[in-house]
Amino acid sequence: MGRSGIQKLHSRCGFRNYQATTREQKDALAKALDFYKGFNDSKGGFVFSGNVGTGKNHLATAIARGLIQQGKSVVIVTIAELAMRFRSCYEKDSPIKESELLEDLVGLDLLILDEIGVQKQANNDFEINLLNQLIDRRQLNLKPTGMLTNLNYQEMLKLLGNRIMDRQTCAGLWVSFTWQSYRSKKKSLAE
Numbered sequence: 001m002g003r004s005g006i007q008k009l010h011s012r013c014g015f016r017n018y019q020a021t022t023r024e025q026k027d028a029l030a031k032a033l034d035f036y037k038g039f040n041d042s043k044g045g046f047v048f049s050g051n052v053g054t055g056k057n058h059l060a061t062a063i064a065r066g067l068i069q070q071g072k073s074v075v076i077v078t079i080a081e082l083a084m085r086f087r088s089c090y091e092k093d094s095p096i097k098e099s100e101l102l103e104d105l106v107g108l109d110l111l112i113l114d115e116i117g118v119q120k121q122a123n124n125d126f127e128i129n130l131l132n133q134l135i136d137r138r139q140l141n142l143k144p145t146g147m148l149t150n151l152n153y154q155e156m157l158k159l160l161g162n163r164i165m166d167r168q169t170c171a172g173l174w175v176s177f178t179w180q181s182y183r184s185k186k187k188s189l190a191e
């Protein structure tokens with residue numbers, strides 16, 4: 001788990017403890033489980049899109065933990081963290097070259113990009129360029145990429161462009177998380 005990028009908050013997230021009461025939630029859970037079970041046979045990625053606190057990271061972590069247990073290499077990383085890692089490669093005494101980092105990320109069995117669209121303005125070109133390269137290279141290597149975002153399809157299209165989105169969604173899975181935040185639900189139950 002050390003290298004996976006799974007945060008403490010999500011370290012216990014699995015398919016079994018994802019509470020699905022509505023039809024939509026059951027559908028999201030079933031699709032995430034299907035993606036996990038069919039991982040070896042499919043090369044498409046996934047996009048979990050929707051409201052805050054609805055369990056996008058929860059289900060992505062469930063997929064990641066399951067695959068890691070099977071010995072697969074999986075990393076969950078936010079776009080901000082990714083950009084920071086790449087920027088630090090340009091420092092004089094960086095232990096790793098940009099090309100090596102890219103190679104590393106391209107080689108992962110599953111890369112899950114988190115918080116796409118959170119930093120809408122800052123360093124946009126740099127990040128979009130990075131995503132373009134990464135997703136392109138991963139697709140050429142038949143490696144799937146997962147994406148977690150609060151943006152809807154149109155907003156993703158605007159941010160990432162047709163090229164990335166076409167590749168990401170053609171063989172991939174799109175799940176919309178439209179219900180209210182689990183965080184606020186838990187809070188209101190506690191009150």
Ligand SMILES: Nc1ncnc2c1ncn2[C@@H]1O[C@H](COP(=O)(O)OP(=O)(O)OP(=O)(O)O)[C@@H](O)[C@H]1O
Pocket residue numbers: 009010013017018019020025050051052053054055056057058059149150177182183
């Ligand atoms: N249906 C659910 N059953 C059990 N726990 C849930 C469920 N949905 C969310 N949670 C829990 O609520 C917290 C927030 O969920 P999570 O981090 O997955 O949200 P998110 O959709 O990624 O939100 P954001 O868009 O803000 O990043 C986590 O601790 C997660 O385990």
Ligand SMILES: [Mg+2]
Pocket residue numbers: 056057148
């Ligand atoms: Mg999240």
